[in-house]
Amino acid sequence: MPLEIPKDKWPGSVRTITIGATPEEGGTRACTVTVGGETTMPFLHFEGEIPHRPVVAIEIRDRRPDDWSPLLLETWGEVVNDPAAWAKAAEEAGADLIQLSLSLTDGDGETTTPEAAVAAVRAVLQASGLPLMVFGPGQAEVDNQLLVAVAEATAGERLVLGICEDKNYRTIVATAMANGHLVNARTPMDVNLAKQLNILISDMGFPLDRILMDPTTAALGYGIEYGFSAMERLRLAALQGDAMTQFPMLVTPGFEAWKTKEAKVGEEVPAEWGDWLERAVHWETLTAVTLLEAGADILVLRHPESVRRVKAAIDDLMTVREVEAVA
């Protein structure tokens, strides 16, 4: 009996967005990363096009992140004291691109200066040819000061500047526009808030092929279902033709998973939680894979083993096979 495979017809598609610029394109990157372009829900190759594979970024910091889990500090070792060395190590660990997170304060407890932020970004750009995303510490005023300086010092590189939220989007978008960078538009787990921020950004005349959206997701066990469903709804809206949702999605399962007690703490936890390291890696990996199924285009991770596993999952999901033929 012949079986008809039911296919949805989608009028819309996700925008295609390129991060990083090579010397010919006005930057210094050895390669660029292109994401988006989907014309179907995640990995349904039988129905539409998924022209670009989701990519994995590794998060590094401008200085040793003392509040990170000891498991992460141990794994990365000495390089956590030097962003340039860390960027190289991240590249070797399989990162498609790098996310540099700037700290709120320097080693002496003073607020990070724009000069120090620029120096850290320059060091990373020199050490690795991968495209770069630079995230501020997450306090609107400090983010503005640091990111504007970084954007101006790296004009033409097509960096992704984050975090661009309702509080500070004007400053971040203006500097991204003036210096040829991209922005990561972050909103807290809500379809309408995400849409609204994208509208505000586009109302400033910012080119739509330079917006990534970050719907915030939470970790496994800490509300991931909200992020999961917000992402599915955003992607469905994009495919249905809603222009203000047609942006590739960036998610940060590394940040989310590694702040949970399950990943962060190894002692005085229930025996039913099992081995600490493996549990932590599962926490990060399963958070990431679940978000991948909901439409993530860029996944920012922290542990090299999670990177390996998530990349293997992407390889599998991007292999085009006939629905009716087993691999």
Next chain:
Amino acid sequence: MALTGIQIYKLLPKTNCKDCGFPTCLAFAMKLAAKQVELSACPHISEEAKAVLAESASPPIRLVTLKADGYEVKAGNEVVLFRHEKKFYHKPGFFIRVRDDASLDQIRERVAATDAYTVNYVGMDLTLDGFAVESASGDPTTFSQAISAVRAVSQRPLILMSRDPGVMAAGLQAVNGEAPLIYAADADNWEAMADLAKQHQAPLAVFADSLEGLADLTQKIKAKGVEDMVLDHGARDLGTSLARNTVIRRLALKKTFRPLGYPIIAFPGDAGDAAWEAILAAHAVAKYAGFIVLDHTAPEMLYPLLVLRENIYTDPQKPIQVQPGLYEINDPSPEDPVLATTNFSITYFSVANEVEGAGLPAWLLVTDAEGMSVLTAWAAGKFDAERIAKDVRRFHVPDKVHRKRIVIPGHVAVISGELEEELPDWEVRVGPREAVDLPTYMKEALV
């Protein structure tokens, strides 16, 4: 899919006799379509029409229940492709596989350990659901001994695995009177397996390497009188199983395609590698499996999978909340601090567990933030200075504490000034962003 009024009308006698109490057959058909009246109100309906209407009323994905000694695992009856459209109803059952080529002692040990496995998550005790016993030996006696060994230690529902009807018959005999899931009928053995399923009134898993093959087999087996079936479409990688699971659910829900209107069984453990098994199992939870058979049993893998299952199957319309109020942790005195947080249950349990676990006394003020987490509630205006101050008064906090210190989550540091205005005689402190850092903060900053 339910029939329309016009489709139902075509099945009625079309005599407009009014015996049903409605003026015309069409009016009655419309009421039937709206489920406002029972078909039995028509005394003249044909047997054939009855059968067609009953069939159309049955759910597009059949509900299959595995029962044993008070335990119950249900799969099927799902109505949506995406959880936000309504909700996912029946959490997939996790079954641990044991093979009969292990010694009986090894089997008992493995089953006893996983049968007892319980992990607490936001106040709930999560457990696994049952065991899948596989005939690796091919020997009927060895198989039935292995099943008896499992039954001696656990009363949870079972899946019996063999393609050999003779071996399966012996296995079913070992648990006579029960109705375990029989795995599996295939193109070669389906008649004998269908007979066993009927004889034991047990559900039958059906295996084929293609969706067409599966649909052919389920129809043949249904014609033999077996109603409860479970599908194994053979794919063991992520990509193909995502595509096939999606196609199966779409055909069932959108086309009411009965031959594939059954729950799906997944075997992430066939991958062999524990890390890969966890990924395949997570994928099976998110994308439509009804039964999931696992091979690795390390708690560090079981715990995240059990949590993921809870998360994905949470009702999206009802955030899990706790009652707003003033909670006492570790028997606090009037000198101890007040910690403010929201009534989203995950937030509440994260905070309460940290403080309780650290043995630190505190008053936990759980505000009515409509079940949202701190950041989300703050963004939505449900966790601001005014609301916190209101709940301080509503729950009579000033009557309980002398030293008026209130700690707000670091994520909402921006509201500390407003809160000082709202609560003029209070000391407002900004705590850490994450619950996990609370004990250190309390020990170092709250002395």
